[in-house]
Amino acid sequence: MSPAVIFNIHLALGYVPWLLCFAAYIWPKLKSMEPIEAQRAIAALHSFRFFGLVFLIPGVTGPDLSAGFAGFAAYGDFATGLLAMLALLGVRRPTIFWPLVVAFNVVGVVDLVGDYYHGVVLDLPGQAGQLGATYAIPIIYVPLLMITHVAAFYLLARSRRHQLAAA
Template identity: 30%
Template sequence: MNNLAYLAIQFTTAIALYLVIFRIYLQPWFRAQTFEAATLPLLVLHAFRYLGLSLVVNGQVDATVSRDALAIMAWGDYASGICALIAVIAISLGSRLAVPLVILFSVAGIGDLLTVGPTASNAGVFEADIGAMWFLLVIYAPILLLTHIYIVVRLVAHLSPSRRASTS
């Protein structure tokens, strides 16, 4: 089996595991929270996306992998993490910019997640030695994907006309 097959197995297993954990332990709590309270811990999780910069640190990834591809992935992660951190601060301060900043984070973060797969595949990342980054890929990336989906679902519900009409 090649590395991409192992990645698919591990990623799929992680998604299943995280969904079970969410369903059993977290969903009741999240459901009872306001939009801001529910998205805040998820955004904090995304603020750790600065870890993606490890891709461009010498010696962390096989030297045969394109540095340009690694930079695209690393800086996309970093930008998403900074957007998440700014949204965390805005929510924590009760700023009226909180929702627009969550939207900005969602666009940047999902854009990054959609870019990283093809970029990594085209650069041969999945067949290269990526050391400890493999663990981020199979542990952290699945939770990032799922939390992005949940944030967008909550964002859409928060912005829906029926919700706004019921709170006015």
């Protein structure tokens, strides 16, 4: 099997265990929590996305990793992580917290979708070895990030529906 095929298999299968774990353990807990606490838990996970800057460190990734992929991935993750941290810092002020929750989720989804787009356009599977030590990020970490973004948007919409129904 070629490295590109293995990388694509890893990308696809990276979602399977996270979806199984999320459905069995995480989702039931998030649904039972107060909306602010559920979003706070999701923000805590995403606050670690500052780690994406590692794509820019020479020697951690290969010298031929596309700068178009590395830069977009690094700064998109960094922005998302900072917004998630700001949301956590503003949790006691709902007028600050909720817009930041929306912001870090929108920026985070745009980042991940953009990373997938750049990965296809720039043939990331063909240069998967250039990911070096960062190989685990798209395979193990990104699926959980995308799943929790979807969950966050669902919970936001559900919370809004309940607010409208109560009014």
